[in-house]
Amino acid sequence: MILKGSQRGGCRQLGLHLLKTEENEHVEIHEISGFVSDDLLGAMDEIDAISKGTRCKQPLFSVSLSPPQSENVRVGVFEHAIAMIEERMGLQGQPRVIVFHEKEGRRHAHAVWSRIDPEKMTAVNLPFFKTNLKDIAKQLFLENGWKMPQGYVDSKLRDPRNFSLAEWQESKRTGVDPRDVKVAIRICYNQSDDLNSFARALEERGLFLAQGDSRAFVALGNLATRHDNL
Template identity: 55%
Template sequence: MILKAKERGDGGQLARYLLATRDNEHVELHEVSGFVSENLIDAFHEADAIARGTRCKNYLFSISLNPPEGAYVETEIFEKTADLIEKKLGLDNQPRAIVFHEKDGRRHAHVVWSRIDSEKMRAINMPHYKTKLRDVSRELYLEHGWDMPRGLQDRRLRDPLNFTREEWQQAKRAGVDPREIKTALQQCWATSDDKSSFQSALKERGFWLARGDRRGFVALDYRGEVYSLSRYAGVKPKELSARLGDHSDLPSVDQVKAEIARGLSRKLEEFIKGAEVDARQRMAMLDFRKGEMASRHKDERGKLKSGQEKRWLLETKERAQRLPRGFSGIWHRLTGQYAKIKAQNEQETLKAWQRDRNQKDEMIFKQLEEREALQRDIKRQRSISSEELMQLRKDVANFQEIERPDPERKREEAERRRSRTRRPTGP
């Protein structure tokens, strides 16, 4: 699991943060040990009071234990991990607290130790704790067979040939079958009898008429691809001129590209607004489901806790009644029966405690599985919406770039116009 740690002070603020339910669906104070108070806020105030007798400002050591996504980690594993960390860092027998948080179908723990040795009245030094925690994290991934993050893997095992297929394909341009383009342009020519009707026919098929740099009459698609009409429509230049007139009257390729870009940019902006509205509506429904689920899970846990407490009191009472009192109790002590009954009660108490904890973990895991399924829906929806919006915005950016033609190209076009209008001089 990922371990993130920090030395810090201000115990009161930390306690309030750990107990806050605003950003978490479930919060459980699992353990407060080594402090006089069992209340987390009072316990951290106690640590603050002791630290005032030293020069240490960051008297607390806080760490978060984050299992991999989809891993169901028993409470015992969190406890053993906390025990291992405190041994590694020299925090044995220091006061500590454990708080569980659940959010988005995942459960993680926060463990906080007091760094102040109350007997020596000094802070415990923890050199190289980040390196030690990294080793603990690696060991946990290896022990449980979890997929280890790249940052924890041995750097010598990295593959330098790590290009993705998407990155490779960025250099390739997806095009329409040229035969289909030829057919469309030939049909537009066949169904028109002048420039106006030809332009209308082209527009219906997604093409625009323009003045080419070398080819005279050309057609453009929405991507800015240029097609020679004499070649793709199969019409001779003289026929094109006879029906369409002088090609110098037409806008240039860059001008048509800018026109196309302006129109499509506005259309794509509308698409983006619609996609954002749809995404908000879908996320609102998922947020409602998330809130309803969290409330239901809290009720289920409350009922389980209440039932376990009632059963615990009843079983404790039954075990207490087994112990004889009065003269009978004295006699049982003398004969050794009292010790046997006491040992039996202690064994049953331990089993009952383990039973209740396992029952609680079983419910938590079941709820996490349900919440995880919902989180997959949420992530999938976010991914779909994000991908759609990202592609639309990318398209808008591309078209906005087309709206700003290359200045060099503008200068070259102006030079060509001047050369065409320049009259030759005689000898």
């Protein structure tokens, strides 16, 4: 099951999107929990209203759950996946909605949580949520015996280490293998949710973000004198 998540604002806009029937043959509101309202748009409005009492600009955590094309997945499998996400992200007890969409007989789901803790009036932090979602997705493929995407089977099939002639020549001058630099940068990128966490991850590996001449940023540090391909 492919899981794609995002922290976002635009509560009512997301609610309207989830209710669209133009792109889906069937829309089912499966669950609305933790809200005063019992309808989807009302729930989204509640999240928006409570977020205004905080500094949080992205009060929603939205995840789409897409099963393999060839599989007809039971509702219980989606519920299990959502429970795994909720536990891993520390969102237990947070208000949430679950919506099922069906197109050409194939079901997929959307789960949306409020990140705002109403007692503390702070947002639940979601560090490395992209990496966590990928780990959960891989576990779901294994649990259900689904054919796993190639990128999950062997990371070498998505190898970021190919490098140019100019990079190879630079490696000869500096004695640093550009493949090692690219791998380090890619690992940091995949584990990061924003620019600040990306910069911190690079610093742990002896690399530092700096403003570049022809690109937005370059990485400088002990692994390489310069690497532009961020």
